Amino acid sequence: MSMKDIADPFTPEADSKWYRAMWNFWHPVAYSHEVSEGGMLSGALLGERVLLVRHEGEARAFMDVCRHKGAAPSLGWIENGCIACPYHGWEYNMDGDLVNIPSRPELNGVLNVRLEPYKCMEKSGLIWVCLGDEPWREPLPFPEWDDATMEWQSPPYYDWETSSPRRLENFVDFSHFPFVHENILGTRDKAEVEEHEVWREDGILRFDRWVVEPNEDKMKEYLGLDDDIINVQNRYYLTVPGTIYLIRYFPNGKRYALYMATAPTGPTTCRNFWHIGADFALTDEAKAYLLDFELRVLEQDRPIVESQWPEHLPDLLGAEMYVKVADEVTLAYRSWLFELAAEWAAAGEQQEEVAG
Ligand code: FES
Ligand SMILES: [Fe+2]
Incomplete structure (x- = not known):
């Protein structure tokens, strides 16, 4: 058996259904602050x-x-x-x-x-x-961006050698935490993913999770929480094709937010823009700590995600195996992307009929 038998091999970009639909959507190309007047x-x-x-x-x-x-x-x-x-x-x-x-x-x-x-x-x-004539939907609303109590930083974008859906799925993949981010975002003795609700509301895929996780020393200081292990509520907001953010609510009501928008630069490459915000880590030192933490997590993810084969999303939902509960969000996201691809194909057929 060769790798090519495992899933459909990379075909010319025109054959990747979700990729073809991407022309109809808004994608981030730069941070606003990067393009000054003139x-x-x-x-x-x-x-x-x-x-x-x-x-x-x-x-x-x-x-x-x-x-x-x-x-x-x-x-x-x-x-x-x-x-x-x-x-x-x-x-x-x-x-x-x-x-x-x-x-x-x-x-x-x-x-x-x-x-x-x-x-x-x-x-x-x-x-x-x-790049298309009529964008199919607006970018994900992100009200926290205008919340004056949040302090934001927008680190430089990062490019990954994988398709943008693969990158986004990694953000919502819960069962990798204890392995790829052991003792940072989880521990192996608590590898099981508990039931959680996943639903679509007003064009947004929503899911909430309560997680028990280690509280690092610096976080103890910034948060004002001494416990070694804390319960955190994670609320996620995702919209197709590739934007997601997470608001984390700590036991004392403090909030942390992580926003990420991934853009397909090609069928198997992506450029990822992000914002980190919090209402408790307001000093430069605290902000540098949060950034360093996220960069550590990203560097743990990158080689694993870049190793996924094929780099583009397989065109068939059944091409990879999903585990109940643990992969529920992946399945919901993929299904949604494939709906868009089907819509795109139907729109193309209609146009052909009109032209014919
Ligand atoms: S002026 Fe642009 S290529 Fe000649
Ligand atoms: Fe990760």
């Missing part, structure tokens, strides 16, 4: 290079490929409200229209050429882009 940045999404620019306060997105010879305009400059390509100085206005060809000015206004604009919006400290 600045540019090149991001990656679904195999495309995406240019982000901020003009008069508003973030805009374009295909980061010059229509002349394909150089990246994001390497150029902004002048007179125009994006100038660094190779031969062609200039595009903020609607993407080509307005100046320095080497042949008499052609200005004659060539009907455009730097392809994409739909772009800002929410929850991120710049979101949709």
Whole structure:
């Protein structure tokens, strides 16, 4: 038996059903703070290079490929409200229209050429882009982001060599805690996952869990809780295709939040943006501790998740085995993604009928 017999092998990206549906959704491409007025940045999404620019306060997105010879305009400059390509100085206005060809000015206004604009919006400290014509749903509402009692930090994004659903599933996989994060997020003698409710409400997949976990010394200090083992309520909010956040309620009512939005940069690669917030760790030292803790957890996860085969999500729900209760959220998330893929396929068929 070879690896390819275990699950369907990686096929060209067009054959991966969930991946094809991804064009219809908003995905994060950068943090808002990374694109300042008059600045540019090149991001990656679904195999495309995406240019982000901020003009008069508003973030805009374009295909980061010059229509002349394909150089990246994001390497150029902004002048007179125009994006100038660094190779031969062609200039595009903020609607993407080509307005100046320095080497042949008499052609200005004659060539009907455009730097392809994409739909772009800002929410929850991120710049979101949709490559399709009509986004199917809004990004996940995240009210805690505007909660003045929470102190936030947004660490640099991290790229993983796996598909974005695999990355997201890792976030909601409860039975790996005692093994991958032993003595940090769980212990092996308590490996069993207890029953928990999983439900969809207002376009959000919800699930709550009470967990018993070790309380590290520094956390004792920041939280003001001396117990070695504490009971924490974890409330999760997930929406397709790849955004999730978790609010943790400690026994003394203090809150900790972890937000993560994963974007498919390709069928088997993802870029992950995140925010860490808390209403108890307000000093720089405490914030550095929380970040360090999460980075430790991430580095434990990364090699395991990158080892999952195939890297993209198998197209069939039955291709992998699910364990009752422990994998319930995985199954709910996957089923939802596959619903979207089916919707996408149906929409495609309808269009073909109309065209035919
Ligand atoms: S490639 Fe952009 S101006 Fe020539
Ligand atoms: Fe993990």
